Amino acid sequence: MxxxxxxxxxxxxxxxxxxxxxxxxxxxxxxxxxxxxxxxxxxxxxxxxxxxxxxxxxxxxxxxxxxxxxxxxxxxxxxxxxxxxxxxxxxxxxxxxxxxxxxxxxxxxxxxxFHSPGYTVESQTYDDGSSHVWVRHEDGSVIEFTHDLDGHRHSQNEIQADGDQTGAFYAVDGRIISLFETDGAGDNADYNTRTATYDAQGRTDWIDVRRDDGTRDTTDYDQD
Ligand SMILES: [Ca+2]
Ligand SMILES: [Ca+2]
Known part of the structure; x- marks a missing residue:
């Protein structure tokens, strides 16, 4: 073996x-x-x-x-x-x-x-040269990656089996532009989605929280 x-x-x-x-x-x-x-x-x-x-x-x-x-x-x-x-x-x-x-x-x-959870990898390259990869784990969780034409990571998103998601968007230099969470499982009473956007210095620029009842809270820190 x-x-x-x-x-x-x-x-x-x-x-x-x-x-x-x-x-x-x-x-x-x-x-x-x-x-x-x-x-x-x-x-x-x-x-x-x-x-x-x-x-x-x-x-x-x-x-x-x-x-x-x-x-x-x-x-x-x-x-x-x-x-x-x-x-x-x-x-x-x-x-x-x-x-x-x-x-x-x-x-x-x-x-x-050899007991680690299995996975499969699925990928697609589009006409514009960008690509999309899904790593699907046996437990139902998925990690999704998108990369641009030059291979810079554009986004990464982890989707749990219960539907909860956490992800990030990246600038070409690898810096995090924004982080987001989605309460797909519906087990967090205080939000449905929340997104934080960062400026070039890594400071929080903007926070956007959407609640389960449809109301929304945004905070603008007005950075660069
Ligand atoms: Ca949740
Ligand atoms: Ca919720």
């Missing part, structure tokens, strides 16, 4: 590094959507995080790659709603000719070992 997931993780790591190389090429049309994928796919985010740790540990070459694979294996197990975990399990159960009782125990062991 471990070897199976490691093989898949290593080939994903290859494609991750290829994407990084593509980004280093000047004038690639593919660059914006490629950056968007690198920034929003949970496995690639994990690679970026672990690669940094490997670098801090002074690891290079195959030792570095091995470190990344070992520390991303559990993340690979979550990918595509446990597609690789479950396929490997079925293969192992079949080829080792386990009895029904053994197979049940083995499946349980695997599910307990």
């Amino acid at each position: 471990q070897g199976w997931l490691d093989d898949e993780t290593a080939s994903r790591l290859d494609s991750y590094e290829l994407r990084l190389q593509i980004n280093a090429l000047p004038g690639s049309e593919y660059k914006g959507s490629n950056l968007a994928v690198l920034a929003s796919n949970p496995l690639y985010q994990r690679f970026a995080e672990v690669a940094q740790q490997a670098e801090a540990l002074g690891l290079t070459g195959s030792a570095r790659n091995q470190y990344i694979v070992e520390n991303s294996r559990a993340d690979m197990g979550r990918d595509s709603n446990h597609f690789y975990r479950d396929n490997a399990t079925a293969h192992i159960v079949g080829t080792t000719q386990m009895s029904a009782a053994e197979a049940a125990a083995y499946r349980e062991h695997v599910a307990n070992t």
Whole structure:
């Protein structure tokens, strides 16, 4: 099982590094959507995080790659709603000719070992070059990302299974322009939506609260 997931993780790591190389090429049309994928796919985010740790540990070459694979294996197990975990399990159960009782125990062991919630990634690139990515988790929560033509993150929105949402809009330099919350679950009596807008210095410029009864409260701090 471990070897199976490691093989898949290593080939994903290859494609991750290829994407990084593509980004280093000047004038690639593919660059914006490629950056968007690198920034929003949970496995690639994990690679970026672990690669940094490997670098801090002074690891290079195959030792570095091995470190990344070992520390991303559990993340690979979550990918595509446990597609690789479950396929490997079925293969192992079949080829080792386990009895029904053994197979049940083995499946349980695997599910307990690689237990992080699964997810799927869906993405779309539009005619104007901007892109939209949805990471849908097994528990019903979704993280949505939008990126512009050049791959700058434009927005990020987390939608919980109960409908509550929290999100942000970003300027091209990564600065937060606004934060918003939506009480989709209807369990917060004091608001339906609330939005805070920030100026270039990060100061609160504007707060807009819409209540469940349709009334609205706005506060203008009149910043730049
Ligand atoms: Ca709520
Ligand atoms: Ca409410």
